[in-house]
Amino acid sequence: MKKGLTLFFLLVFLSPAYAHFLWLNVDDYTPAPGQEIRITLGWGHQFPQTPVPPRAEMVRRISLFLIDPRGRKIPLSIPLKEGKPQPVRVRLHQKGVYLVVAMARHFVSKTTEGYFYRSRLELKDKEVLYSKWSETTAIALISVGRSRKIPVSGLDSNFYLLPLENPSLVQEGEIFRVRVVFKGKPCRTWVYATYAGFSPFKDTYAWTIRTDHQGLAPIKVLRRGPSWLLRSEFTEPYPDPRKADIADYKCTVTFGF
Numbered sequence: 001m002k003k004g005l006t007l008f009f010l011l012v013f014l015s016p017a018y019a020h021f022l023w024l025n026v027d028d029y030t031p032a033p034g035q036e037i038r039i040t041l042g043w044g045h046q047f048p049q050t051p052v053p054p055r056a057e058m059v060r061r062i063s064l065f066l067i068d069p070r071g072r073k074i075p076l077s078i079p080l081k082e083g084k085p086q087p088v089r090v091r092l093h094q095k096g097v098y099l100v101v102a103m104a105r106h107f108v109s110k111t112t113e114g115y116f117y118r119s120r121l122e123l124k125d126k127e128v129l130y131s132k133w134s135e136t137t138a139i140a141l142i143s144v145g146r147s148r149k150i151p152v153s154g155l156d157s158n159f160y161l162l163p164l165e166n167p168s169l170v171q172e173g174e175i176f177r178v179r180v181v182f183k184g185k186p187c188r189t190w191v192y193a194t195y196a197g198f199s200p201f202k203d204t205y206a207w208t209i210r211t212d213h214q215g216l217a218p219i220k221v222l223r224r225g226p227s228w229l230l231r232s233e234f235t236e237p238y239p240d241p242r243k244a245d246i247a248d249y250k251c252t253v254t255f256g257f
Contacts, residue, residue: 020044021250022054023229024100024140029256030168031092033144038087039100045202047194047229056083057117062104064088069096071153095145097166102138103157107131107244119243131244135159141255143168158183159249161191161232168257172224179215180232182249186215189234193219196226227256
């Protein structure tokens with residue numbers, strides 16, 4: 001009974017309304033071939049604003065890479081200046097859809113002394129309030145030209161969502177579908193979507209829908225022009241309770257027109 005109440009507490013208070021999430025901002029999601037673009041980390045509860053950037057300790061745990069239209073994986077690095085992440089600058093010469101992917105996989109525990117990127121087992125000398133295994137995937141879709149195909153190979157994420165077609169080509173008022181995948185299989189969960197400027201309030205979304213049994217969900221383009229954010233999350237008990245209470249998987253996708 002006590003274990004069940006603890007898990008319920010964790011699922012409620014570590015839900016999307018409480019936990020910070022990561023996304024990728026791009027200054028131009030539809031650049032011309034060879035144009036320089038800037039990629040920055042978004043962090044918090046209110047897309048696209050980031051009042052406080054992620055800590056350097058967290059940034060160092062993020063792997064950043066590019067998947068080109070042929071599915072080739074190209075590593076990128078996030079520069080730090082005075083402990084704060086700086087823009088990543090790239091030029092994309094080939095036409096097609098690129099994925100910029102940021103991934104972080106680690107334990108995080110809250111103790112009476114604060115947060116640590118360690119499991120409960122590694123913090124035997126501290127009073128641990130809760131521990132979780134966290135897997136975060138943040139994806140930015142960048143369209144050079146008008147290709148509809150989105151590369152998937154090389155993503156290597158346990159949990160992700162991706163549009164079935166390039167959303168930057170969808171007209172205002174039209175629908176596109178996204179698929180949510182967990183460990184290679186369709187995932188039944190919630191998908192949240194919003195666009196820059198929709199609301200000044202935190203954790204507020206323009207579109208919320210649950211995926212079907214095939215992991216699919218329709219998203220309506222309510223407004224073209226501003227950048228968009230899609231996000232989803234899935235939580236399950238962690239298999240080894242000595243290390244963590246839950247495993248929390250998050251994914252965001254950003255795109256523009």
